Amino acid sequence: MAAQTNFIDIATIWLHAGKGGDGAVSFHREKFVAAGGPDGGDGGRGGDIIFVADDHLSTLMDFRYKRKYVAPEGGKGGASLCHGKNAENLVIKVPLGTVIKDAESGLVIADLSDHTPVTIAKGGRGGYGNAHFATPTRQIPKFAKPGMPGEDLQVTLELKLIADVGLIGFPNVGKSTLISTISAAKPKIANYHFTTLVPTLGVVSVGEGASFVCADIPGLIEGASEGVGLGHDFLRHVERCRLLLHVVDVSGSECRDPIEDFEKINEELAKFSPVLAERPQIVVGNKCDLATEEQIETFRQYVEGKGLTFVPISAATMQGVKQLPGLVYNRLKDIPQVPVFTPEYKKPEAKKNGRDFTIQRMEAHVWSVDAPWLEYILAGSNVDDYESLQFFQRQLAESGILDALVQKGVEENDTILIGEYQFDYIF
Structure with a gap:
C-alpha cells in the first residue's frame, strides 16, 4: 500500500517564554578589605519564543506530537556584580503562510506571510541583585529580587497556503488533472470523489522568467462553509489566492447540472467569507470532450452573462489547455496582492x-x-x-x-x- 502523506494545517500549542534569572545576594570579599559592600549581580533575561517561516516546510505535522514549547530560563546573577547569562531564544519554524491566533479569543497575533521573524512570547526580566538595594541606612541588604516569569499563552496555528491562483469546484470535475497538465505537480488522480485529500501546489511557467503558483484545493460540496465534508479545512487555503479558477464539469457526467454546481460553490464561498466571494474568477468548463456543443454553448452564455471569462477545455485530451496559463498570467497582472491578516491580539x-x-x-x-x-x-x-x-x-x-x-x-x-x-x- 502506498504511503499517504499526512497534511496537518491547524494545531494548538502552549508557549512558555523563559523565566528571568534570579538576582544574587553576595558581599564583596577581599583580603584587607573590611566590610565589603553588596555585590550581587542581576539575573539574565529569559528566552523569547520567536516564530519564523521556512520555505522547506509545508505542513504543521510537527505540532501534532509536540504541544508544549518552553524557552530557556535566564542565568542567575553572581558575585562581584556578575550579570547572569541572557537565555537563548527559542526559534520555532513554521510553513510560509501560517497565521498565529490567540487560542482563547481567536484574534490574530501574527501572519507569517514572509520571512520576517516574529516574537510571540517575551522572556521575563532578570531579577535585581542586592547591590541595587544598598542605601546609607541599609548597607548590607540580604535580599535580591527573583526573575520575572516569561509570557505564556496558548496559540492556534492555521496554515493558509500562499498561492496566486486557487482551483475550486465540486469533487471529480478534473482539477487535479488540470494542475498536473499545466505544472509539474503530481497529485493523486482517480475517477472517484475526494481523490484529492490535501491541497497541492504547482508552479506554472509562462515563458522565460514568468510564472505563478497554483493551488489544487480538495473538492467542495454543498454545506462546506458549515464544515460539511472537508469544509473549513480547505476553504481557508483559498483566502490568500488572488484569482480563482472555478472548474465545472460542463458534460454533466456526474449527473449534476453545471449551472447549479457553479451557483452552489459560489454560495459556499459567500457563506464562508463575503470578501472571498468577491475574488476575481475565471470559469473553466472541463470535460468538453464528453459534452455536446449545445451543453457548452448554454453554459458559456450563462457565465458570460455574469460578466465572467469562460474557457472551455478538456484536461484529459489537452484541448484548450495550452492557452489557459497565459490567460491567467495576464489577468494576474491587474490584480493586487491579497492583504495579510492584520494583528488584532492585545x-x-x-x-x-x-x-x-x-x-x-x-x-x-x-x-x-x-x-x-x-x-x-x-x-x-x-x-x-x-x-x-x-x-x-x-x-x-x-x-x-x-x-x-x-x-x-x-x-x-x-x-x-x-x-x-x-x-x-x-x-
Whole structure:
C-alpha cells in the first residue's frame, strides 16, 4: 500500500517564554578589605519564543506530537556584580503562510506571510541583585529580587497556503488533472470523489522568467462553509489566492447540472467569507470532450452573462489547455496582492486594564511589589515633584496595592521595592 502523506494545517500549542534569572545576594570579599559592600549581580533575561517561516516546510505535522514549547530560563546573577547569562531564544519554524491566533479569543497575533521573524512570547526580566538595594541606612541588604516569569499563552496555528491562483469546484470535475497538465505537480488522480485529500501546489511557467503558483484545493460540496465534508479545512487555503479558477464539469457526467454546481460553490464561498466571494474568477468548463456543443454553448452564455471569462477545455485530451496559463498570467497582472491578516491580539495586561500585581516579603520590613504597568508609570514620573508623587500614590491606592500591603502586615517605615525604586511606607 502506498504511503499517504499526512497534511496537518491547524494545531494548538502552549508557549512558555523563559523565566528571568534570579538576582544574587553576595558581599564583596577581599583580603584587607573590611566590610565589603553588596555585590550581587542581576539575573539574565529569559528566552523569547520567536516564530519564523521556512520555505522547506509545508505542513504543521510537527505540532501534532509536540504541544508544549518552553524557552530557556535566564542565568542567575553572581558575585562581584556578575550579570547572569541572557537565555537563548527559542526559534520555532513554521510553513510560509501560517497565521498565529490567540487560542482563547481567536484574534490574530501574527501572519507569517514572509520571512520576517516574529516574537510571540517575551522572556521575563532578570531579577535585581542586592547591590541595587544598598542605601546609607541599609548597607548590607540580604535580599535580591527573583526573575520575572516569561509570557505564556496558548496559540492556534492555521496554515493558509500562499498561492496566486486557487482551483475550486465540486469533487471529480478534473482539477487535479488540470494542475498536473499545466505544472509539474503530481497529485493523486482517480475517477472517484475526494481523490484529492490535501491541497497541492504547482508552479506554472509562462515563458522565460514568468510564472505563478497554483493551488489544487480538495473538492467542495454543498454545506462546506458549515464544515460539511472537508469544509473549513480547505476553504481557508483559498483566502490568500488572488484569482480563482472555478472548474465545472460542463458534460454533466456526474449527473449534476453545471449551472447549479457553479451557483452552489459560489454560495459556499459567500457563506464562508463575503470578501472571498468577491475574488476575481475565471470559469473553466472541463470535460468538453464528453459534452455536446449545445451543453457548452448554454453554459458559456450563462457565465458570460455574469460578466465572467469562460474557457472551455478538456484536461484529459489537452484541448484548450495550452492557452489557459497565459490567460491567467495576464489577468494576474491587474490584480493586487491579497492583504495579510492584520494583528488584532492585545497583551493580557491590556485586557485586564493593566492592574495585575504580586507582593512578596523579602525579609523583615522589606516588601517587593512586582507590577510592570506601575514601573512604567514610575519611570515616567518625577517623584521629587509633589503633583507627580500624588498621582503615583493614587495609582497605588486605586489599584489595591496599598490595601494588599496592609493585609499582608506592612508596618510603619517598612521599605517597599518597586522595580529599581524603593520607598518608605508611612501611614
